[in-house]
Amino acid sequence: MTRRLLIVEDDPGLQSQMRWCFNEDLDITVASDRESALAALRRVEPDVVTLDLGLPPDPGGSSEGFSLLEEILRLASLTKVIVVTGREDKENAVKAIGMGACDFYQKPLDADILNFVVNRAFRLAELERENQDLARQRNGANIKGIVAASPQMLAICRTLEKVAPTDVTTLITGETGTGKELLARAIHDLSHRSRKPFAAINCAAIPENLLESELFGFEKGSFTGATQTKKGKIESANGGTLFLDEIGDMPMALQAKLLRFLQERVVDRVGSVQPIPVDVRVVCATHRDVKSLIDSGDFREDLYYRISEITLDVPAVRDREGDALVIAQSLLKNLGKQMDRPTLTFSEDAIDAISSYAWPGNVREMINKVKRATIMADGKRVTAEDLELPSEHTSHDHQLNLRQVRENAERQAIVQALRTCNFNVAQTSRLLGVTRPTLYNLTDKYRIETSAEASKT
Numbered sequence: 498m499t500r501r502l503l504i505v506e507d508d509p510g511l512q513s514q515m516r517w518c519f520n521e522d523l524d525i526t527v528a529s530d531r532e533s534a535l536a537a538l539r540r541v542e543p544d545v546v547t548l549d550l551g552l553p554p555d556p557g558g559s560s561e562g563f564s565l566l567e568e569i570l571r572l573a574s575l576t577k578v579i580v581v582t583g584r585e586d587k588e589n590a591v592k593a594i595g596m597g598a599c600d601f602y603q604k605p606l607d608a609d610i611l612n613f614v615v616n617r618a619f620r621l622a623e624l625e626r627e628n629q630d631l632a633r634q635r636n637g638a639n640i641k642g643i644v645a646a647s648p649q650m651l652a653i654c655r656t657l658e659k660v661a662p663t664d665v666t667t668l669i670t671g672e673t674g675t676g677k678e679l680l681a682r683a684i685h686d687l688s689h690r691s692r693k694p695f696a697a698i699n700c701a702a703i704p705e706n707l708l709e710s711e712l713f714g715f716e717k718g719s720f721t722g723a724t725q726t727k728k729g730k731i732e733s734a735n736g737g738t739l740f741l742d743e744i745g746d747m748p749m750a751l752q753a754k755l756l757r758f759l760q761e762r763v764v765d766r767v768g769s770v771q772p773i774p775v776d777v778r779v780v781c782a783t784h785r786d787v788k789s790l791i792d793s794g795d796f797r798e799d800l801y802y803r804i805s806e807i808t809l810d811v812p813a814v815r816d817r818e819g820d821a822l823v824i825a826q827s828l829l830k831n832l833g834k835q836m837d838r839p840t841l842t843f844s845e846d847a848i849d850a851i852s853s854y855a856w857p858g859n860v861r862e863m864i865n866k867v868k869r870a871t872i873m874a875d876g877k878r879v880t881a882e883d884l885e886l887p888s889e890h891t892s893h894d895h896q897l898n899l900r901q902v903r904e905n906a907e908r909q910a911i912v913q914a915l916r917t918c919n920f921n922v923a924q925t926s927r928l929l930g931v932t933r934p935t936l937y938n939l940t941d942k943y944r945i946e947t948s949a950e951a952s953k954t
Protein backbone atom coordinates (compact mmCIF):
# COMPACT_ATOMS: atom_id res chain seq x y z
CA MET A 498 0.00 0.00 0.00
CA THR A 499 1.30 3.46 -0.89
CA ARG A 500 2.28 5.53 2.10
CA ARG A 501 0.43 8.86 2.10
CA LEU A 502 2.10 11.94 3.57
CA LEU A 503 0.55 15.38 4.04
CA ILE A 504 3.00 18.27 4.41
CA VAL A 505 1.47 21.35 6.02
CA GLU A 506 3.90 24.21 5.40
CA ASP A 507 3.21 27.78 4.31
CA ASP A 508 6.68 28.63 3.02
CA PRO A 509 6.95 27.68 -0.69
CA GLY A 510 10.72 27.25 -0.42
CA LEU A 511 10.44 24.82 2.48
CA GLN A 512 7.58 23.04 0.72
CA SER A 513 9.78 22.11 -2.22
CA GLN A 514 12.77 21.30 0.01
CA MET A 515 10.62 18.88 1.98
CA ARG A 516 9.19 17.27 -1.13
CA TRP A 517 12.72 16.79 -2.31
CA CYS A 518 13.78 15.10 0.96
CA PHE A 519 11.48 12.11 0.53
CA ASN A 520 11.55 9.02 -1.65
CA GLU A 521 9.47 8.96 -4.81
CA ASP A 522 7.40 6.07 -3.54
CA LEU A 523 5.66 8.34 -1.02
CA ASP A 524 2.34 9.83 -2.10
CA ILE A 525 2.87 13.46 -1.03
CA THR A 526 0.24 16.20 -0.74
CA VAL A 527 1.13 19.74 0.29
CA ALA A 528 -1.13 22.24 2.04
CA SER A 529 -0.22 25.77 3.05
CA ASP A 530 -2.99 26.69 5.48
CA ARG A 531 -5.50 25.17 7.84
CA GLU A 532 -8.39 25.07 5.40
CA SER A 533 -6.51 23.34 2.61
CA ALA A 534 -4.88 20.99 5.15
CA LEU A 535 -8.29 19.85 6.43
CA ALA A 536 -9.59 19.44 2.88
CA ALA A 537 -6.53 17.31 2.04
CA LEU A 538 -6.95 15.31 5.25
CA ARG A 539 -10.46 14.35 4.21
CA ARG A 540 -9.57 13.72 0.58
CA VAL A 541 -6.27 11.87 0.88
CA GLU A 542 -6.59 10.33 4.37
CA PRO A 543 -2.83 10.55 4.99
CA ASP A 544 -1.17 8.16 7.43
CA VAL A 545 1.35 10.82 8.49
CA VAL A 546 1.19 14.63 8.58
CA THR A 547 4.13 16.98 9.08
CA LEU A 548 2.74 20.16 10.56
CA ASP A 549 4.56 23.48 10.73
CA LEU A 550 3.06 25.23 13.73
CA GLY A 551 3.58 28.71 12.27
CA LEU A 552 0.71 28.97 9.81
CA PRO A 553 -1.20 32.01 8.46
CA PRO A 554 -2.83 34.09 9.83
CA ASP A 555 -0.28 33.60 12.67
CA PRO A 556 2.88 32.62 10.78
CA GLY A 557 5.14 34.01 13.51
CA GLY A 558 3.27 32.27 16.34
CA SER A 559 1.78 28.83 16.86
CA SER A 560 -1.93 29.36 17.61
CA GLU A 561 -3.13 28.33 14.15
CA GLY A 562 -0.84 25.29 14.15
CA PHE A 563 -2.13 24.11 17.52
CA SER A 564 -5.78 24.54 16.47
CA LEU A 565 -5.08 22.52 13.34
CA LEU A 566 -3.26 19.83 15.35
CA GLU A 567 -6.28 19.51 17.61
CA GLU A 568 -8.64 19.24 14.67
CA ILE A 569 -6.56 16.66 12.84
CA LEU A 570 -6.39 14.45 15.93
CA ARG A 571 -10.13 14.78 16.44
CA LEU A 572 -11.02 13.97 12.83
CA ALA A 573 -8.42 11.26 12.19
CA SER A 574 -7.23 9.83 15.46
CA LEU A 575 -5.02 7.20 13.79
CA THR A 576 -3.11 9.75 11.73
CA LYS A 577 0.38 10.40 13.06
CA VAL A 578 1.26 14.08 13.29
CA ILE A 579 4.86 15.28 13.45
CA VAL A 580 5.08 18.94 14.41
CA VAL A 581 7.80 21.00 12.81
CA THR A 582 9.11 23.78 15.04
CA GLY A 583 11.88 26.36 15.07
CA ARG A 584 15.30 25.44 16.39
CA GLU A 585 14.76 26.97 19.83
CA ASP A 586 11.14 26.10 20.14
CA LYS A 587 11.32 23.26 22.66
CA GLU A 588 8.35 24.49 24.64
CA ASN A 589 5.90 24.23 21.75
CA ALA A 590 7.30 20.84 20.76
CA VAL A 591 6.64 19.49 24.24
CA LYS A 592 3.17 21.03 24.28
CA ALA A 593 2.34 19.43 20.90
CA ILE A 594 3.43 15.98 22.12
CA GLY A 595 1.25 16.50 25.19
CA MET A 596 -1.70 17.20 22.91
CA GLY A 597 -1.20 13.96 21.01
CA ALA A 598 1.32 14.65 18.25
CA CYS A 599 3.45 11.55 17.76
CA ASP A 600 6.81 13.32 17.34
CA PHE A 601 8.48 16.64 16.59
CA TYR A 602 11.16 17.84 14.25
CA GLN A 603 13.20 21.00 14.64
CA LYS A 604 14.27 23.15 11.71
CA PRO A 605 16.55 23.56 9.79
CA LEU A 606 15.79 20.63 7.52
CA ASP A 607 18.07 17.63 7.48
CA ALA A 608 16.88 15.10 4.91
CA ASP A 609 18.25 12.02 6.73
CA ILE A 610 16.80 12.89 10.11
CA LEU A 611 13.48 13.99 8.62
CA ASN A 612 13.23 10.71 6.68
CA PHE A 613 14.03 8.77 9.81
CA VAL A 614 11.35 10.56 11.85
CA VAL A 615 8.72 10.26 9.10
CA ASN A 616 9.44 6.56 8.44
CA ARG A 617 9.13 5.80 12.11
CA ALA A 618 5.73 7.52 12.17
CA PHE A 619 4.57 5.50 9.16
CA ARG A 620 5.65 2.27 10.84
CA LEU A 621 3.77 3.26 13.98
CA ALA A 622 0.60 4.03 11.98
CA GLU A 623 0.87 0.68 10.20
CA LEU A 624 1.31 -1.24 13.42
CA GLU A 625 -1.70 0.46 14.96
CA ARG A 626 -3.80 -0.29 11.92
CA GLU A 627 -2.73 -3.94 11.88
CA ASN A 628 -3.58 -4.17 15.55
CA GLN A 629 -7.00 -2.72 14.98
CA ASP A 630 -7.68 -5.09 12.07
CA LEU A 631 -6.69 -8.06 14.20
CA ALA A 632 -8.97 -6.95 17.00
CA ARG A 633 -11.82 -6.61 14.51
CA GLN A 634 -11.23 -10.04 12.99
CA ARG A 635 -11.27 -11.62 16.42
CA ASN A 636 -14.64 -10.03 16.98
CA GLY A 637 -16.33 -11.62 13.90
CA ALA A 638 -18.93 -9.15 12.69
CA ASN A 639 -17.03 -6.64 14.85
CA ILE A 640 -19.80 -5.82 17.26
CA LYS A 641 -21.53 -8.49 19.28
CA GLY A 642 -24.97 -9.43 17.95
CA ILE A 643 -24.80 -7.23 14.87
CA VAL A 644 -24.74 -9.10 11.58
CA ALA A 645 -23.68 -6.83 8.74
CA ALA A 646 -21.79 -6.95 5.47
CA SER A 647 -22.94 -3.79 3.71
CA PRO A 648 -20.61 -0.79 3.53
CA GLN A 649 -23.42 1.30 5.03
CA MET A 650 -23.69 -0.80 8.21
CA LEU A 651 -19.96 -1.38 8.49
CA ALA A 652 -19.47 2.40 8.46
CA ILE A 653 -22.06 2.71 11.24
CA CYS A 654 -20.22 0.04 13.25
CA ARG A 655 -16.93 1.92 12.82
CA THR A 656 -18.53 5.17 14.00
CA LEU A 657 -20.11 3.33 16.91
CA GLU A 658 -16.74 1.94 17.98
CA LYS A 659 -15.37 5.47 18.10
CA VAL A 660 -18.38 6.98 19.85
CA ALA A 661 -18.89 4.23 22.45
CA PRO A 662 -15.91 4.98 24.72
CA THR A 663 -16.89 8.66 24.97
CA ASP A 664 -19.83 10.05 26.94
CA VAL A 665 -21.46 11.96 24.10
CA THR A 666 -25.24 11.88 23.93
CA THR A 667 -26.15 9.86 20.88
CA LEU A 668 -29.30 9.83 18.78
CA ILE A 669 -30.03 6.72 16.70
CA THR A 670 -32.59 7.15 13.94
CA GLY A 671 -34.02 4.63 11.52
CA GLU A 672 -37.14 2.74 10.52
CA THR A 673 -38.70 0.32 12.93
CA GLY A 674 -36.82 -2.96 13.31
CA THR A 675 -33.52 -1.69 11.87
CA GLY A 676 -31.61 -2.49 15.06
CA LYS A 677 -31.58 0.82 16.92
CA GLU A 678 -31.88 -0.77 20.36
CA LEU A 679 -29.24 -3.35 19.44
CA LEU A 680 -26.85 -0.51 18.54
CA ALA A 681 -27.68 1.35 21.77
CA ARG A 682 -26.77 -1.77 23.75
CA ALA A 683 -23.56 -2.11 21.75
CA ILE A 684 -22.64 1.49 22.66
CA HIS A 685 -23.12 0.58 26.31
CA ASP A 686 -21.23 -2.72 26.04
CA LEU A 687 -18.25 -1.08 24.37
CA SER A 688 -18.09 1.76 26.88
CA HIS A 689 -16.37 2.05 30.26
CA ARG A 690 -19.89 1.89 31.72
CA SER A 691 -20.48 -1.68 30.55
CA ARG A 692 -20.40 -3.16 34.05
CA LYS A 693 -23.02 -0.66 35.23
CA PRO A 694 -26.74 -0.80 34.38
CA PHE A 695 -28.28 -0.31 30.94
CA ALA A 696 -31.76 1.05 31.60
CA ALA A 697 -34.18 1.27 28.68
CA ILE A 698 -37.53 2.99 28.54
CA ASN A 699 -39.93 3.24 25.61
CA CYS A 700 -41.43 6.73 25.67
CA ALA A 701 -44.24 5.70 23.31
CA ALA A 702 -45.35 2.66 25.27
CA ILE A 703 -46.01 4.35 28.62
CA PRO A 704 -49.07 6.58 29.19
CA GLU A 705 -48.17 10.26 29.46
CA ASN A 706 -49.22 10.56 33.12
CA LEU A 707 -46.97 7.65 34.16
CA LEU A 708 -43.94 8.47 32.06
CA GLU A 709 -42.70 11.26 34.33
CA SER A 710 -42.69 9.08 37.46
CA GLU A 711 -41.19 6.16 35.49
CA LEU A 712 -38.34 8.35 34.36
CA PHE A 713 -37.76 10.56 37.36
CA GLY A 714 -39.16 8.45 40.23
CA PHE A 715 -41.47 9.70 42.96
CA GLU A 716 -41.60 10.36 46.69
CA LYS A 717 -43.93 8.45 48.96
CA GLY A 718 -47.30 10.23 49.18
CA SER A 719 -46.65 12.47 46.18
CA PHE A 720 -49.84 11.19 44.50
CA THR A 721 -52.61 8.70 45.23
CA GLY A 722 -51.10 5.24 45.14
CA ALA A 723 -47.53 6.42 45.82
CA THR A 724 -47.19 4.28 48.94
CA GLN A 725 -43.41 3.90 48.58
CA THR A 726 -40.65 6.19 47.41
CA LYS A 727 -39.42 4.84 44.07
CA LYS A 728 -36.34 5.57 41.99
CA GLY A 729 -36.97 6.38 38.35
CA LYS A 730 -35.20 4.86 35.33
CA ILE A 731 -32.70 7.71 35.16
CA GLU A 732 -31.56 7.12 38.72
CA SER A 733 -31.54 3.36 38.30
CA ALA A 734 -29.12 3.78 35.39
CA ASN A 735 -26.63 5.71 37.58
CA GLY A 736 -23.09 5.02 36.43
CA GLY A 737 -24.39 3.32 33.29
CA THR A 738 -26.43 4.13 30.20
CA LEU A 739 -30.00 5.38 29.87
CA PHE A 740 -31.70 4.39 26.61
CA LEU A 741 -34.71 6.53 25.70
CA ASP A 742 -36.49 4.69 22.91
CA GLU A 743 -39.04 6.52 20.73
CA ILE A 744 -37.88 9.90 22.08
CA GLY A 745 -39.90 11.55 19.28
CA ASP A 746 -43.06 10.53 21.14
CA MET A 747 -42.10 12.19 24.41
CA PRO A 748 -44.78 14.66 25.56
CA MET A 749 -43.78 18.34 25.43
CA ALA A 750 -44.04 18.90 29.20
CA LEU A 751 -41.59 16.07 29.86
CA GLN A 752 -39.25 17.27 27.13
CA ALA A 753 -38.64 20.40 29.24
CA LYS A 754 -37.87 18.29 32.30
CA LEU A 755 -35.56 16.01 30.34
CA LEU A 756 -33.73 19.02 28.93
CA ARG A 757 -33.15 20.30 32.45
CA PHE A 758 -31.77 16.92 33.42
CA LEU A 759 -29.41 16.87 30.44
CA GLN A 760 -28.17 20.37 31.27
CA GLU A 761 -27.81 20.00 35.00
CA ARG A 762 -27.47 16.24 35.46
CA VAL A 763 -29.76 16.17 38.48
CA VAL A 764 -33.20 14.55 38.79
CA ASP A 765 -36.16 15.86 40.75
CA ARG A 766 -38.35 12.97 41.82
CA VAL A 767 -42.09 13.72 41.53
CA GLY A 768 -43.13 15.30 44.84
CA SER A 769 -39.59 16.22 45.86
CA VAL A 770 -37.65 19.47 45.84
CA GLN A 771 -34.34 17.77 46.56
CA PRO A 772 -32.33 17.42 43.33
CA ILE A 773 -30.37 14.16 43.12
CA PRO A 774 -27.17 14.13 41.03
CA VAL A 775 -27.03 11.28 38.51
CA ASP A 776 -24.19 10.25 36.20
CA VAL A 777 -25.58 8.56 33.10
CA ARG A 778 -24.72 8.44 29.45
CA VAL A 779 -27.86 9.07 27.40
CA VAL A 780 -28.64 7.30 24.13
CA CYS A 781 -31.92 8.08 22.37
CA ALA A 782 -33.66 6.48 19.41
CA THR A 783 -36.60 7.25 17.19
CA HIS A 784 -38.15 6.05 13.97
CA ARG A 785 -39.70 9.49 13.46
CA ASP A 786 -38.33 12.44 11.51
CA VAL A 787 -37.36 14.72 14.40
CA LYS A 788 -36.76 17.73 12.14
CA SER A 789 -40.37 17.65 10.96
CA LEU A 790 -41.54 17.16 14.56
CA ILE A 791 -39.66 20.36 15.38
CA ASP A 792 -41.33 22.15 12.43
CA SER A 793 -44.77 21.06 13.58
CA GLY A 794 -44.02 22.22 17.13
CA ASP A 795 -44.05 18.71 18.61
CA PHE A 796 -40.40 18.52 19.57
CA ARG A 797 -38.18 21.11 21.25
CA GLU A 798 -35.33 22.21 19.04
CA ASP A 799 -33.05 22.86 22.05
CA LEU A 800 -33.64 19.31 23.26
CA TYR A 801 -32.89 17.96 19.80
CA TYR A 802 -29.46 19.62 19.80
CA ARG A 803 -28.77 18.24 23.29
CA ILE A 804 -29.60 14.65 22.39
CA SER A 805 -27.95 14.59 18.99
CA GLU A 806 -24.34 15.40 19.77
CA ILE A 807 -23.71 12.43 17.51
CA THR A 808 -26.40 10.95 15.24
CA LEU A 809 -26.35 7.46 13.79
CA ASP A 810 -28.78 7.10 10.86
CA VAL A 811 -29.42 3.39 10.49
CA PRO A 812 -30.44 2.57 6.92
CA ALA A 813 -33.41 0.31 6.15
CA VAL A 814 -32.46 -3.27 5.25
CA ARG A 815 -33.50 -2.69 1.60
CA ASP A 816 -30.92 0.12 1.38
CA ARG A 817 -28.03 -2.02 2.66
CA GLU A 818 -26.23 -3.86 -0.09
CA GLY A 819 -26.22 -7.58 0.64
CA ASP A 820 -27.30 -7.38 4.28
CA ALA A 821 -30.74 -8.99 3.83
CA LEU A 822 -29.17 -12.27 2.80
CA VAL A 823 -26.39 -12.41 5.41
CA ILE A 824 -28.83 -11.54 8.19
CA ALA A 825 -31.35 -14.14 6.95
CA GLN A 826 -28.60 -16.80 6.74
CA SER A 827 -27.47 -16.01 10.28
CA LEU A 828 -31.05 -16.13 11.57
CA LEU A 829 -31.68 -19.47 9.85
CA LYS A 830 -28.52 -20.90 11.40
CA ASN A 831 -29.45 -19.72 14.91
CA LEU A 832 -33.15 -20.52 14.73
CA GLY A 833 -32.40 -23.85 13.02
CA LYS A 834 -30.16 -24.78 15.95
CA GLN A 835 -32.76 -23.68 18.49
CA MET A 836 -35.51 -25.65 16.77
CA ASP A 837 -33.44 -28.75 16.25
CA ARG A 838 -33.22 -28.29 12.48
CA PRO A 839 -29.55 -27.27 12.12
CA THR A 840 -29.16 -28.49 8.53
CA LEU A 841 -31.80 -26.23 6.98
CA THR A 842 -30.65 -24.08 4.05
CA PHE A 843 -32.37 -21.65 1.72
CA SER A 844 -33.50 -22.80 -1.73
CA GLU A 845 -32.58 -20.73 -4.76
CA ASP A 846 -36.02 -19.16 -4.98
CA ALA A 847 -35.83 -18.21 -1.29
CA ILE A 848 -32.46 -16.51 -1.83
CA ASP A 849 -33.86 -14.51 -4.78
CA ALA A 850 -36.97 -13.61 -2.80
CA ILE A 851 -35.01 -12.48 0.28
CA SER A 852 -32.77 -10.27 -1.85
CA SER A 853 -35.59 -8.65 -3.81
CA TYR A 854 -38.18 -8.17 -1.03
CA ALA A 855 -38.41 -4.62 0.44
CA TRP A 856 -38.54 -5.73 4.11
CA PRO A 857 -40.75 -2.89 5.41
CA GLY A 858 -40.47 -4.29 8.96
CA ASN A 859 -36.69 -4.70 8.55
CA VAL A 860 -34.85 -7.25 10.73
CA ARG A 861 -37.82 -7.78 13.06
CA GLU A 862 -39.97 -8.87 10.09
CA MET A 863 -37.12 -11.06 8.92
CA ILE A 864 -36.93 -12.82 12.29
CA ASN A 865 -40.67 -13.61 12.13
CA LYS A 866 -40.52 -14.92 8.59
CA VAL A 867 -37.42 -17.06 9.14
CA LYS A 868 -38.90 -18.44 12.36
CA ARG A 869 -42.08 -19.42 10.53
CA ALA A 870 -40.10 -20.98 7.69
CA THR A 871 -37.93 -22.97 10.11
CA ILE A 872 -41.11 -24.57 11.40
CA MET A 873 -42.89 -24.97 8.06
CA ALA A 874 -40.11 -26.18 5.75
CA ASP A 875 -40.45 -29.72 4.41
CA GLY A 876 -37.11 -31.47 4.06
CA LYS A 877 -33.87 -29.56 4.26
CA ARG A 878 -34.68 -26.59 2.05
CA VAL A 879 -36.51 -23.43 3.06
CA THR A 880 -38.47 -22.08 0.07
CA ALA A 881 -39.86 -18.61 -0.65
CA GLU A 882 -43.28 -20.04 0.07
CA ASP A 883 -42.15 -21.17 3.56
CA LEU A 884 -41.03 -17.58 4.13
CA GLU A 885 -44.34 -16.27 2.74
CA LEU A 886 -42.42 -14.21 0.22
CA PRO A 887 -43.46 -13.66 -3.39
CA SER A 888 -41.47 -15.97 -5.64
CA GLU A 889 -40.81 -15.58 -9.35
CA HIS A 890 -39.78 -19.22 -9.44
CA THR A 891 -43.25 -20.40 -8.38
CA SER A 892 -44.85 -19.23 -11.61
CA HIS A 893 -41.93 -20.64 -13.63
CA ASP A 894 -42.37 -24.00 -11.94
CA HIS A 895 -45.99 -24.17 -13.09
CA GLN A 896 -44.97 -23.27 -16.58
CA LEU A 897 -42.41 -26.05 -16.75
CA ASN A 898 -45.17 -28.51 -17.54
CA LEU A 899 -46.65 -27.52 -20.91
CA ARG A 900 -49.56 -29.95 -20.68
CA GLN A 901 -50.60 -28.40 -17.38
CA VAL A 902 -50.38 -24.89 -18.81
CA ARG A 903 -52.54 -25.91 -21.80
CA GLU A 904 -55.10 -27.63 -19.61
CA ASN A 905 -55.34 -24.66 -17.25
CA ALA A 906 -55.88 -22.33 -20.18
CA GLU A 907 -58.49 -24.67 -21.74
CA ARG A 908 -60.35 -24.97 -18.48
CA GLN A 909 -60.37 -21.22 -17.93
CA ALA A 910 -61.58 -20.53 -21.47
CA ILE A 911 -64.49 -23.00 -21.12
CA VAL A 912 -65.61 -21.59 -17.75
CA GLN A 913 -65.39 -18.06 -19.15
CA ALA A 914 -67.38 -18.96 -22.28
CA LEU A 915 -70.10 -20.75 -20.29
CA ARG A 916 -70.53 -17.67 -18.11
CA THR A 917 -70.60 -15.35 -21.12
CA CYS A 918 -73.31 -17.49 -22.74
CA ASN A 919 -75.28 -17.83 -19.55
CA PHE A 920 -74.60 -21.58 -19.48
CA ASN A 921 -76.27 -22.18 -22.81
CA VAL A 922 -74.26 -25.15 -24.09
CA ALA A 923 -75.19 -24.71 -27.76
CA GLN A 924 -74.08 -21.05 -27.74
CA THR A 925 -70.95 -21.89 -25.75
CA SER A 926 -69.87 -24.59 -28.21
CA ARG A 927 -70.35 -22.14 -31.09
CA LEU A 928 -68.38 -19.46 -29.24
CA LEU A 929 -65.55 -21.89 -28.59
CA GLY A 930 -65.69 -23.34 -32.15
CA VAL A 931 -66.21 -26.95 -31.04
CA THR A 932 -69.10 -29.36 -31.39
CA ARG A 933 -71.46 -29.95 -28.51
CA PRO A 934 -70.15 -33.52 -27.93
CA THR A 935 -66.59 -32.16 -27.78
CA LEU A 936 -67.66 -29.51 -25.27
CA TYR A 937 -69.34 -32.19 -23.13
CA ASN A 938 -66.18 -34.30 -23.30
CA LEU A 939 -64.12 -31.34 -22.13
CA THR A 940 -66.47 -30.34 -19.31
CA ASP A 941 -66.42 -33.98 -18.13
CA LYS A 942 -62.62 -34.05 -18.30
CA TYR A 943 -62.22 -30.87 -16.30
CA ARG A 944 -65.21 -31.54 -14.08
CA ILE A 945 -66.83 -28.25 -15.08
CA GLU A 946 -70.50 -27.79 -14.21
CA THR A 947 -72.64 -26.83 -17.23
CA SER A 948 -75.60 -25.40 -15.33
CA ALA A 949 -75.54 -21.99 -13.65
CA GLU A 950 -76.91 -23.31 -10.38
CA ALA A 951 -74.46 -26.21 -10.07
CA SER A 952 -71.48 -24.00 -10.96
CA LYS A 953 -72.20 -21.88 -7.88
CA THR A 954 -71.97 -24.80 -5.48
Ligand SMILES: Nc1ncnc2c1ncn2[C@@H]1O[C@H](COP(=O)(O)OP(=O)(O)OP(=O)(O)O)[C@@H](O)[C@H]1O
Nearest residue numbers: 642643644672673674675676677678679784860861
Ligand atom coordinates in the same frame (compact mmCIF):
# COMPACT_ATOMS: atom_id res chain seq x y z
N1 LIG B 1 -27.85 -6.22 12.07
C1 LIG B 1 -28.52 -7.08 12.85
N2 LIG B 1 -28.03 -8.31 13.05
C2 LIG B 1 -28.70 -9.19 13.81
N3 LIG B 1 -29.85 -8.93 14.44
C3 LIG B 1 -30.38 -7.72 14.28
C4 LIG B 1 -29.75 -6.74 13.49
N4 LIG B 1 -30.50 -5.63 13.51
C5 LIG B 1 -31.55 -5.90 14.29
N5 LIG B 1 -31.49 -7.16 14.76
C6 LIG B 1 -32.50 -7.81 15.62
O1 LIG B 1 -33.76 -7.38 15.14
C7 LIG B 1 -34.66 -7.15 16.22
C8 LIG B 1 -35.13 -5.72 16.16
O2 LIG B 1 -34.04 -4.87 16.49
P1 LIG B 1 -34.20 -3.61 17.45
O3 LIG B 1 -35.22 -3.84 18.50
O4 LIG B 1 -32.85 -3.19 17.87
O5 LIG B 1 -34.79 -2.59 16.37
P2 LIG B 1 -35.32 -1.10 16.58
O6 LIG B 1 -34.82 -0.33 15.42
O7 LIG B 1 -34.95 -0.64 17.96
O8 LIG B 1 -36.88 -1.30 16.45
P3 LIG B 1 -38.05 -0.32 16.95
O9 LIG B 1 -37.87 0.99 16.25
O10 LIG B 1 -39.28 -1.01 16.47
O11 LIG B 1 -37.92 -0.24 18.44
C9 LIG B 1 -33.91 -7.48 17.48
O12 LIG B 1 -34.22 -8.82 17.84
C10 LIG B 1 -32.46 -7.36 17.07
O13 LIG B 1 -31.63 -8.21 17.85
